[in-house]
Amino acid sequence: MAYNRTHDWLTRLPKVDLHLHLDGSVKPETILELALDQGIDLPVYNKEGLIPHMRVGEECGSLIEYLSKFDFTTRFMQSGEALERIAYEVAQQSAEHNCKYVEVRFAPQLHRNNGLTVEETIHYVVEGMKRGQRDFGVRAGVIAICMRNHSCESNLEVIRAAAAFVGKGVVAVDLAGDEASYPPEWFREVFAESGRLGIPVTIHAGEAAGAMNVYEAVTNLGAVRIGHGVRLKENSDILEMVKDRRIPLEMCPISNIQTKAVASWDAYPIREYLERGLLVTINTDNPSVSGTDITNEYRVLSDRFGFTEPELVRLVMNGVEAAFMEESDKLLLRLEMEAEIKDMGIQ
Numbered sequence: 565m566a567y568n569r570t571h572d573w574l575t576r577l578p579k580v581d582l583h584l585h586l587d588g589s590v591k592p593e594t595i596l597e598l599a600l601d602q603g604i605d606l607p608v609y610n611k612e613g614l615i616p617h618m619r620v621g622e623e624c625g626s627l628i629e630y631l632s633k634f635d636f637t638t639r640f641m642q643s644g645e646a647l648e649r650i651a652y653e654v655a656q657q658s659a660e661h662n663c664k665y666v667e668v669r670f671a672p673q674l675h676r677n678n679g680l681t682v683e684e685t686i687h688y689v690v691e692g693m694k695r696g697q698r699d700f701g702v703r704a705g706v707i708a709i710c711m712r713n714h715s716c717e718s719n720l721e722v723i724r725a726a727a728a729f730v731g732k733g734v735v736a737v738d739l740a741g742d743e744a745s746y747p748p749e750w751f752r753e754v755f756a757e758s759g760r761l762g763i764p765v766t767i768h769a770g771e772a773a774g775a776m777n778v779y780e781a782v783t784n785l786g787a788v789r790i791g792h793g794v795r796l797k798e799n800s801d802i803l804e805m806v807k808d809r810r811i812p813l814e815m816c817p818i819s820n821i822q823t824k825a826v827a828s829w830d831a832y833p834i835r836e837y838l839e840r841g842l843l844v845t846i847n848t849d850n851p852s853v854s855g856t857d858i859t860n861e862y863r864v865l866s867d868r869f870g871f872t873e874p875e876l877v878r879l880v881m882n883g884v885e886a887a888f889m890e891e892s893d894k895l896l897l898r899l900e901m902e903a904e905i906k907d908m909g910i911q
């Protein structure tokens with residue numbers, strides 16, 4: 565039976581999400597409960613009232629303004645129990661959108677105010693994802709984030725701890741935060757360590773600054789994927805390099821509009837990137853900050869750019885290809901998803 569490309573169809577379409585921040589994926593209901601458990605005062609005690617503290621609106625003017633929302637949520641994410649729970653709930657929310665595989669990223673150093681070690685933060689997030697996989701069947705990988713405003717020393721600590729979890733839940737490391745103020749070349753020493761330890765790297769680049777940051781991330785930081793890459797279109801030589809090396813772009817449409825990585829939907833380069841042969845993937849970035857979910861990302865793209873069903877499927881499958889997954893696991897995931905897609909009457 566064939567479905568129309570309705571909300572229902574997009575919800576049922578099996579999907580993956582490779583770019584999702586744990587601290588940008590906390591349900592307001594969970595904040596209410598955590599605040600009570602942890603004895604932290606809230607500005608308001610109802611879900612609707614909390615949303616403005618956690619979410620940006622259309623008026624968001626920049627990445628810096630967008631990032632200010634994270635301070636609110638991370639206060640409640642300072643215990644192993646909270647990290648485990650929130651990771652588990654990410655798997656639950658993924659299952660609601662038939663998202664079969666999710667890569668959850670978080671910055672261990674932002675969760676140490678109450679004495680957790682970097683290793684402990686990773687341990688609890690991995691445990692939450694494992695429990696989520698058992699209960700909801702959503703496979704997961706964890707990405708440990710280095711922050712642009714943190715010292716070289718604390719970022720090296722993250723890379724070393726992450727490397728110890730490779731094969732045990734962690735799949736890569738990342739660099740996030742204020743891109744315009746902290747250029748990637750300042751982090752060569754940090755990512756030389758990930759190179760030595762053999763842990764894959766993805767870097768937020770070409771979001772709040774130009775295509776040169778993508779070049780630096782790929783050539784000097786060892787990035788094998790790029791977070792966003794929206795501004796890659798500003799330099800066709802660098803774009804060709806990314807294409808030739810088959811470096812996937814983890815695009816996050818709603819977030820990219822909110823952070824003003826592009827001025828408007830008309831300027832959003834997703835169709836252009838696909839036509840030029842780039843490996844584009846679709847992701848959420850921060851469901852609770854952006855007020856989105858993975859189905860919504862596909863719905864908006866389909867509405868704005870008129871993507872056909874086979875094109876939407878191709879975007880999904882690009883995500884499978886780009887996943888930080890063992891080849892044998894990837895093959896299984898691909899086969900499972902292709903079978904489901906076939907049952908939906910496409911291809």
Ligand SMILES: O=c1[nH]cnc2c1ncn2[C@@H]1O[C@H](CO)[C@@H](O)[C@H]1O
Nearest residue numbers: 585587631634670671709740741768
């Ligand atoms: O789109 C983004 N660009 C850059 N940094 C981000 C983005 N979304 C979230 N974070 C940053 O990553 C931290 C760890 O998850 C968040 O606390 C936020 O500061």
Ligand SMILES: [Zn+2]
Nearest residue numbers: 585768791849
């Ligand atoms: Zn991000």
